[in-house]
Amino acid sequence: MTSPENKTDVKPDTKKDPDKEKRKIKSDKKMREIMTAYYIEAKTPKEQTGKKIAWITSGGPVEPLQVMDVIPIYPENYGAMIGASKMGVELCEKSEEMGYSSDLCSYARADIASSTVNGGPIGGLPEPDMLICCNNICGTVLKWYEVQARYYNVPLFILDTPICHTEFNSDMKRYVVTQIQEYISFLEKICGKPFDYDRMNEVGALSIRGQALWQEILDTTMNRPAPMTCFDAFFHLAMIVTLRGTQTAVDYYESLLAEMKERIAEGIGMLPHEKYRLVWDNLPIWYRLRWLSNKFTDRSACLVADTYTSGWCSSMKYLDENDFLGSMAEMYTRIFLNSGTDIMADNIIKMVEKYEADGVVFHSNRSCKPYSLGQYDMQKLIQKKVGIPTLMIEADMVDERMFSESQVETRIDAFIEMLK
Amino acid sequence: MITAGVDVGSISAKAAVMKDNSILKACVILTGYNAQNAGKQVFDMVLSELGMKASQIEKIVATGYGRNSITYADKAVTEITCHAAGANFLNPEVRSIIDIGGQDSKAIVIDERGKVKDFAMNDKCAAGTGRFLEVMARALEVDLDAFGELSLSADHIASISSLCTVFAESEVISLISKGEKRENIIAGIHASIGARVMAMGKRIGISAPIMMTGGVAKNIGVVKALEGKFNTSILVSENAQVNGAIGAAIIAASLN
Numbered sequence: 086m087t088s089p090e091n092k093t094d095v096k097p098d099t100k101k102d103p104d105k106e107k108r109k110i111k112s113d114k115k116m117r118e119i120m121t122a123y124y125i126e127a128k129t130p131k132e133q134t135g136k137k138i139a140w141i142t143s144g145g146p147v148e149p150l151q152v153m154d155v156i157p158i159y160p161e162n163y164g165a166m167i168g169a170s171k172m173g174v175e176l177c178e179k180s181e182e183m184g185y186s187s188d189l190c191s192y193a194r195a196d197i198a199s200s201t202v203n204g205g206p207i208g209g210l211p212e213p214d215m216l217i218c219c220n221n222i223c224g225t226v227l228k229w230y231e232v233q234a235r236y237y238n239v240p241l242f243i244l245d246t247p248i249c250h251t252e253f254n255s256d257m258k259r260y261v262v263t264q265i266q267e268y269i270s271f272l273e274k275i276c277g278k279p280f281d282y283d284r285m286n287e288v289g290a291l292s293i294r295g296q297a298l299w300q301e302i303l304d305t306t307m308n309r310p311a312p313m314t315c316f317d318a319f320f321h322l323a324m325i326v327t328l329r330g331t332q333t334a335v336d337y338y339e340s341l342l343a344e345m346k347e348r349i350a351e352g353i354g355m356l357p358h359e360k361y362r363l364v365w366d367n368l369p370i371w372y373r374l375r376w377l378s379n380k381f382t383d384r385s386a387c388l389v390a391d392t393y394t395s396g397w398c399s400s401m402k403y404l405d406e407n408d409f410l411g412s413m414a415e416m417y418t419r420i421f422l423n424s425g426t427d428i429m430a431d432n433i434i435k436m437v438e439k440y441e442a443d444g445v446v447f448h449s450n451r452s453c454k455p456y457s458l459g460q461y462d463m464q465k466l467i468q469k470k471v472g473i474p475t476l477m478i479e480a481d482m483v484d485e486r487m488f489s490e491s492q493v494e495t496r497i498d499a500f501i502e503m504l505k
Numbered sequence: 506m507i508t509a510g511v512d513v514g515s516i517s518a519k520a521a522v523m524k525d526n527s528i529l530k531a532c533v534i535l536t537g538y539n540a541q542n543a544g545k546q547v548f549d550m551v552l553s554e555l556g557m558k559a560s561q562i563e564k565i566v567a568t569g570y571g572r573n574s575i576t577y578a579d580k581a582v583t584e585i586t587c588h589a590a591g592a593n594f595l596n597p598e599v600r601s602i603i604d605i606g607g608q609d610s611k612a613i614v615i616d617e618r619g620k621v622k623d624f625a626m627n628d629k630c631a632a633g634t635g636r637f638l639e640v641m642a643r644a645l646e647v648d649l650d651a652f653g654e655l656s657l658s659a660d661h662i663a664s665i666s667s668l669c670t671v672f673a674e675s676e677v678i679s680l681i682s683k684g685e686k687r688e689n690i691i692a693g694i695h696a697s698i699g700a701r702v703m704a705m706g707k708r709i710g711i712s713a714p715i716m717m718t719g720g721v722a723k724n725i726g727v728v729k730a731l732e733g734k735f736n737t738s739i740l741v742s743e744n745a746q747v748n749g750a751i752g753a754a755i756i757a758a759s760l761n
Contacts (some may be wrong), residue, residue, distance in 0.1 A: 461708060468623070474622075474623070475623075477625070479628050491570055492609070492626065495570070495583050495584070495585070495626070496626060498581075498582075498583040499583040499585035499586060499621065499624060502582065502583060502585070502586040502621065503586075503620075503621045503622075503623075503624075
């Protein structure tokens with residue numbers, strides 16, 4: 086996930102290059118303001134805001150929290166901020182001192198360590214009143230949230246979404262829907278007020294609208310030249326993750342979409358020269374965003390789409406506007422990370438075709454096993470079905486110790502040479 | 506047209522000068538501390554051996570880990586692409602390459618024109634590389650150049666299972682203390698490299714004819730271990746170590 090801190094490694098230009106200025110996305114500033122306001126509110130003493138705080142996993146059902154006026158906080162988003170601020174190694178080392186294995190997810194390690202030292206770019210997250218853990222993104226979150234539930238001594242709700250290897254059936258639906266009812270009872274008990282189902286319909290409509298806008302924004306890169314790259318999507322993603330189901334997110338994405346349409350009308354691409362179009366798979370390498378973006382830009386390679394940021398709208402098709410709560414079970418269970426390898430490969434192939442990509446860049450992410458596990462098979466499937474080159478970069482989303490610059494650079498260079 | 510290729514690797518720097526389609530001369534030196542200097546020195550060396558001046562070289566391509574530090578080159582190209590071009594020049598039948606150099610090992614699949622179709626590189630780890638062999642040679646107090654021949658007289662292959670160079674070294678030390686024959690340990694080291702490279706090669710669909718390039722190709726023990734793993738004979742040119750530089754010189758000839 087992304088954050089206002091993502092671009093902290095951007096040094097202010099002493100001399101402004103007019104061509105670069107023209108390519109900058111103007112909405113960035115607004116985005117930073119909204120995210121800052123979001124964290125300021127969350128960090129304001131609860132006696133002043135009167136709001137409870139829930140920590141929630143990135144793929145968790147956040148809409149009922151919005152209905153209950155609970156502020157959702159995403160440790161994974163904070164993990165991304167820690168990574169982008171290059172504070173990951175210090176916190177990962179701290180967690181290792183505490184006894185956690187370096188083989189564990191670096192978001193989990195950074196978050197667990199950050200709690201004990203108020204670490205990271207905003208000096209730690211506000212303390213939670215409850216934890217909401219949905220395992221549609223991975224299994225690590227179960228133990229991670231159990232650790233945090235013990236540390237903060239707060240109630241934990243676990244939503245178990247069975248993996249959809251090939252299908253989603255009625256048994257699965259019943260299983261998840263029952264848990265969503267339990268989730269609502271859990272919230273009613275902790276918040277000490279009844280759940281407002283009318284408000285749920287409003288929040289649901291805003292969530293659907295936000296997801297639809299986000300998909301439209303991502304789809305603007307079908308245009309040549311692409312008005313943005315996946316590196317921009319990594320940044321603007323924060324809103325659909327953290328403020329999904331709010332008017333703020335809808336308003337922001339409407340203005341961002343308008344800016345993208347303007348760029349298309351004026352023929353402004355993110356790259357000065359767009360020769361190759363690529364798809365990115367897996368989480369960003371947060372501490373190397375700028376480095377990677379420059380490497381690809383220098384080689385006229387535009388990352389037009391990615392499986393990661395589209396993850397927050399790709400299962401929107403399963404939502405029913407008239408029955409958000411009922412259809413939410415299916416939407417949250419069928420996210421691409423909770424699917425089988427064939428479905429994940431098919432998702433990439435469809436992206437290659439839709440965005441007319443010349444190659445696929447895989448980040449084999451040491452932290453994220455469910456995301457990285459099937460990548461070799463996916464490489465083969467892509468080469469077989471669409472016959473385009475693929476690249477494998479071995480790294481980690483937050484732990485810089487897992488990144489080897491010269492190795493990655495050689496691989497990128499050799500990959501671009503293959504595209505020629 | 507006279508062109509040059511300079512390949513600055515992590516352990517050695519290589520330079521080759523070609524005229525049209527023939528190799529005039531190739532040189533190898535140790536890279537040492539300063540990659541940029543090594544790139545300059547090896548180029549000067551090949552020129553002086555040929556009695557030529559730098560101005561006589563029309564185009565230069567730099568490759569290897571130090572490729573971007575070679576300021577006098579016209580272009581930097583990765584060693585993956587250069588090894589493909591070099592192997593294709595040495596033997597146009599070749600469809601796959603195993604390149605084991607100082608700090609990495611690669612499997613490359615190429616087409617009939619020497620263009621890269623796919624490649625795989627070792628993870629950020631020294632196992633299965635030239636550096637791995639250096640560490641083992643030190644632990645065994647054997648000159649690295651003798652490794653290949655010694656392993657051929659092994660009566661069985663000692664088992665080295667660790668993927669980590671440091672752990673593998675401690676496995677070697679424990680084998681020594683158990684009285685295992687040096688030859689058998691060396692054969693085990695080569696087998697472990699073979700196993701690692703095979704996994705990479707299979708992943709990208711390596712197919713015969715296979716050529717081995719890079720400095721480690723001089724080690725007959727590794728070549729034999731790979732032949733056993735891939736169940737096919739592996740071609741090794743006398744120019745294996747300078748293949749990347751040759752490929753770079755060939756690519757230089759195609760520059761405008």
